[in-house]
Amino acid sequence: MMTMExxxxxxxxxxDRERTNPRNVSIYAxxxxxxxxxxxxxxxxxxxxxxxxxRVIDSSAPIMAISTGDAATLLALLSKWHREETFKKAxxxxxxxxxxxxxxxxxLSIFELTDCLASLARWxxxxxxxxxxxxxxxxxxxxxxxxxxxxxxxAVANCFSALAKWHNESIxxxxxxxxxxxxxxxxxxxxxxxxxxxAICINALSxxxxxxxxxxxxVRLAKRISEDGNLRHNLNARYLAVCLDALAQWPSDExxxxxxxxxxxxxxxxxxxxxxxxxxxxxxxxxxxxxxxxQAACKAAGVRLVKRLANDGTLLQxxxxxxxxxxCLDALARWPRDDACFHTAADVLQRNCDxxxxxxxxx
Numbered sequence: 448m449m450t451m452e453x454x455x456x457x458x459x460x461x462x463d464r465e466r467t468n469p470r471n472v473s474i475y476a477x478x479x480x481x482x483x484x485x486x487x488x489x490x491x492x493x494x495x496x497x498x499x500x501x502r503v504i505d506s507s508a509p510i511m512a513i514s515t516g517d518a519a520t521l522l523a524l525l526s527k528w529h530r531e532e533t534f535k536k537a538x539x540x541x542x543x544x545x546x547x548x549x550x551x552x553x554x555l556s557i558f559e560l561t562d563c564l565a566s567l568a569r570w571x572x573x574x575x576x577x578x579x580x581x582x583x584x585x586x587x588x589x590x591x592x593x594x595x596x597x598x599x600x601x602a603v604a605n606c607f608s609a610l611a612k613w614h615n616e617s618i619x620x621x622x623x624x625x626x627x628x629x630x631x632x633x634x635x636x637x638x639x640x641x642x643x644x645x646a647i648c649i650n651a652l653s654x655x656x657x658x659x660x661x662x663x664x665x666v667r668l669a670k671r672i673s674e675d676g677n678l679r680h681n682l683n684a685r686y687l688a689v690c691l692d693a694l695a696q697w698p699s700d701e702x703x704x705x706x707x708x709x710x711x712x713x714x715x716x717x718x719x720x721x722x723x724x725x726x727x728x729x730x731x732x733x734x735x736x737x738x739x740x741x742q743a744a745c746k747a748a749g750v751r752l753v754k755r756l757a758n759d760g761t762l763l764q765x766x767x768x769x770x771x772x773x774x775c776l777d778a779l780a781r782w783p784r785d786d787a788c789f790h791t792a793a794d795v796l797q798r799n800c801d802x803x804x805x806x807x808x809x810x
Contacts, residue, residue, distance in 0.1 A: 600639025737781025767799035
């Protein structure tokens with residue numbers, strides 16, 4: 448099953464973009480001594496955010512006096528550059544503050560809580576402090592089940608981005624069930640899920656694919672995919688792959704099969720989608736489509752994928768490497784061996800794997 452951790456994103460609305468702007472007045476008050484808006488008008492947002500991060504790290508910003516609103520805003524801001532060490536260090540300190548202070552954590556509004564979850568889920572490495580804080584927030588969320596009724600589509604997706612990351616934790620499944628019931632029963636929430644938000648939600652629900660409530664919500668999202676052409680058209684390669692992988696967890700459900708076929712048609716006919724799939728997403732599409740290879744649309748999309756494999760030397764080299772080789776060969780094995788194009792693709796990939804292995808042993 449596909450994971451989204453490597454390139455996970457928070458769901459950011461126009462309101463969030465304004466709130467996480469480093470020039471936000473609340474953040475200036477928090478950092479004490481930052482230049483005013485006029486003086487910083489020509490300084491880019493990342494530079495200001497970096498100044499904020501450094502002040503948190505060197506303690507010139509009063510982290511122990513941070514408010515709930517500033518904690519959520521600062522985490523969201525730092526997570527925009529989550530791969531950079533300085534932002535990660537500052538986020539670690541904010542996360543620890545939330546972790547140890549029950550009063551601060553419990554004072555977060557439900558929307559601030561979901562914003563924090565989405566931000567915390569973005570850090571992949573040395574993540575224990577972020578996970579511990581995230582699980583503490585999820586426990587509060589699960590205990591306050593009634594709060595789910597106040598969430599809009601963006602907040603639901605923000606929650607699911609964290610729940611999917613830590614899906615093996617029982618509290619995440621419990622919280623996921625609460626959100627699944629909302630999706631299954633609330634048409635308004637369903638319509639508030641644009642392509643990215645829907646992909647995040649169905650990806651999380653598929654982690655608990657055998658759970659009846661999660662399956663019900665996943666099927667409801669599948670129907671939305673199959674019925675909404677604009678939504679399908681606006682999915683980029685990455686999120687189309689995420690949806691296909693999630694739908695494959697319910698291969699016998701007719702709604703999921705229809706949604707898979709609709710997405711497969713887009714993949715087969717839109718070169719901009721097929722050609723932009725990364726190695727990871729390419730494998731997951733190939734594997735997901737293989738579960739429905741009896742459908743003509745899925746077969747056509749699979750053929751389109753192996754044609755790219757035959758013509759894209761860079762992709763072939765990536766897939767032949769140790770990181771992806773076994774997964775790609777397993778995905779190809781889901782297709783009929785009597786079909787020449789898939790048989791040939793498997794043979795070509797195996798030869799390249801053998802060559803890469805020999806070169807590695809010599810080196």
